[in-house]
Amino acid sequence: MSDNENEVKSISAVDFHKLYLENRGSVTILDLREPDEILVHPLDGTVKVPFSKIGSGLSSIPNDKPVYVICRTGDFSQEVTEILTDRGYIAYNVLGGYDEFIKLSVSDEIYIDAKKLRCPGPIVKVADTLRDLPAGTHASVEATEDAFYSDIKVWCERTGNKLEELTAADGIIKAKIVKTDSNSSKNENKVLTSEQNDKTFVVFSGDLDKTIAAFIMANGAASLGRNVTMFFTFWGLNILRKPRKVKVAKNFIEKMFGMMMPRGTTRLGLSRMNMFGAGAKMIRAIMKKKGVASLEELIADAISHGVRIVACQMSMDIMGIHKEELIDGVELGGVATFIGSGEKSDMSLFI
Numbered sequence: 001m002s003d004n005e006n007e008v009k010s011i012s013a014v015d016f017h018k019l020y021l022e023n024r025g026s027v028t029i030l031d032l033r034e035p036d037e038i039l040v041h042p043l044d045g046t047v048k049v050p051f052s053k054i055g056s057g058l059s060s061i062p063n064d065k066p067v068y069v070i071c072r073t074g075d076f077s078q079e080v081t082e083i084l085t086d087r088g089y090i091a092y093n094v095l096g097g098y099d100e101f102i103k104l105s106v107s108d109e110i111y112i113d114a115k116k117l118r119c120p121g122p123i124v125k126v127a128d129t130l131r132d133l134p135a136g137t138h139a140s141v142e143a144t145e146d147a148f149y150s151d152i153k154v155w156c157e158r159t160g161n162k163l164e165e166l167t168a169a170d171g172i173i174k175a176k177i178v179k180t181d182s183n184s185s186k187n188e189n190k191v192l193t194s195e196q197n198d199k200t201f202v203v204f205s206g207d208l209d210k211t212i213a214a215f216i217m218a219n220g221a222a223s224l225g226r227n228v229t230m231f232f233t234f235w236g237l238n239i240l241r242k243p244r245k246v247k248v249a250k251n252f253i254e255k256m257f258g259m260m261m262p263r264g265t266t267r268l269g270l271s272r273m274n275m276f277g278a279g280a281k282m283i284r285a286i287m288k289k290k291g292v293a294s295l296e297e298l299i300a301d302a303i304s305h306g307v308r309i310v311a312c313q314m315s316m317d318i319m320g321i322h323k324e325e326l327i328d329g330v331e332l333g334g335v336a337t338f339i340g341s342g343e344k345s346d347m348s349l350f351i
Contacts, residue, residue, distance in 0.1 A: 008081050009165070010021040010093040018069060020101070021110055021129055028062055032071040032080060033098065038337040041098065046130040051076040054083075063089050070101070070123035081302040085197075102134065114143040118157075118292040120220040122148045123155050124301065126177070127223035130161070142164070143173045151220075152177075158197075158224050198227045198345040204263075204337070205351055206235035207281050208268035208295065212349045215298035229341040230302070231333070233312035236351075238262045239319050240311055246325045254320025261319070264327075265295045303329040310337055 019027065024045050031038065031046040038048060049057035049072060059066060069077040074097035076177070084091035094101070112129050114122035122143040130139060141152070146205055149168055152175045156163040169248050182183040199221040202215050215228065221228045232240055243264035249256065270279040287294060291300065294300060303309060310333040311326060342348045 008078065010032055010081075010095050013094065013096045013104055016070070016316045017101055017104040017159040019068070022041060026065065028065045028067045030061060030067055030069045030077075030080070032069065032076050037072060037098075038258065041102065042132065043098065046070075049135055051080070054080055058087070061089075064111075066092065068094055071097045073097045073099055078264060093127045109138040109176075111139055112139055112141040114141055114145075114148070116144055116291050118145060118290060119147055119151070120216055120223060121145075121291075121293060123151050124154070124219055124223045124305075126155065127159075127225070128213075130177070130179050133200055135179055137179040139177045140179065141175040141177070143175075144171055146173075148173050148175075155224060168229070172236075192309070197224075198229070198341065199230070199340045200338070200345040200348040201230045201349065202350045203232045203236035203239065204234055204285055205271070206268060207271035207296075208239045208265075208283065209270050210235075210351050211239050211265070211268060212295050212298065213293065214349075215302055217349070218302050218307050219298060219305065221267050222302065222307050225307075227308070227344075228302075229310060229338075230307040231310045231312065231338045232330075232339070233315045235261075236320070237311055237319060238317055239265055239268065242324045243323065245268075246322075248322045248324050250320055250322075257320045265299070283340065299327075308341075310341075312338075 008186075015169070020029070030047040031043055031048045032051040032054065033041075033048075034050050034052065035048075047061060049060060061084070061198065067084055069081045069084070071077040071080075071090060074095050077093045077097060081091045081093040106327045110129070110133075112126055114125050116280050117125060122145055123139075126139070126141055140325065143152075148164065152166065152173075153163060156177060160180055162178040162180050163175060164178055165174070167174050181332055191295065199218070201213065201214050201218055205211070218228050219231055238261050241262075245263070268280060269277060273279040284294065286292075309330045311321075311323075311330050313332045316322070316332070
């Protein structure tokens with residue numbers, strides 16, 4: 001990178017490639033390519049403003065994070081980086097543009113560090129990293145969770161990717177993967193269509209341990225590329241409640257229900273050994289110590305990976321829970337929504 005404040009900052013395709021794989025959530029990536037170019041060669045997680053419309057599109061570019069500007073060859077991005085710099089942005093031009101970026105993705109082996117991550121963390125990280133990279137990408141993965149040795153074999157088999165090598169020594173599991181084109185007729189691990197592999201979870205329980213298990217399985221299914229629907233009913237609705245009280249008009253019975261039920265994930269108890277809430281605190285402390293994602297993180301990951309979170313309208317009406325009390329990302333549905341999801345699934349679990 002260039003460090004002279006009087007010059008337009010730039011980043012090499014190699015460094016940008018690493019940033020994109022490992023830390024793209026901490027920056028804004030501005031993609032200047034035209035829609036037809038993006039359609040053929042998509043780049044996920046970007047702000048898309050075609051160079052031809054940059055004059056009217058500048059207002060849509062956030063300035064709360066560094067901006068990395070990319071076009072096809074690096075020429076247009078140079079000009080836009082200059083404009084953004086003049087406007088006070090911290091901006092970097094990606095040298096060589098998408099053409100150089102994609103060469104690195106195809107020819108070089110990328111490294112995925114999944115050590116110390118707990119299930120479903122390693123598989124989710126592999127899936128997230130490879131999702132937007134082209135067929136032919138080679139990846140070397142390292143993990144320390146024993147279950148990864150089995151999980152990565154199943155993940156490759158069910159997603160159609162090729163597992164070239166898998167070893168375990170000195171507490172570290174190493175896997176070498178080649179991303180393949182799952183749509184290719186030559187793919188030996190041809191997967192079934194999405195509808196044949198959808199997963200549906202009915203979450204009836206409001207227990208912390210059962211909820212954690214449900215979201216771990218849902219995130220794992222999403223990492224396999226499956227469409228996942230989680231249908232929350234009766235006591236499971238408390239999981240979706242906002243932790244703070246929301247002012248909504250309620251009758252006496254609804255107010256009584258609201259007072260007696262836990263509000264949000266932080267107040268859920270255990271199905272066994274709850275010990276007036278001490279057990280739940282112990283479980284959370286152990287999860288943190290072991291590096292297992294918290295329930296709140298699991299829910300956020302599920303929503304970000306496209307897991308469909310549905311609250312049962314009938315149960316809400318009975319228990320006096322209003323839509324305004326639910327966390328963001330929840331949709332309302334009824335029995336037809338559940339049946340429709342179940343009919344497209346090869347697995348439905350009642351929790």
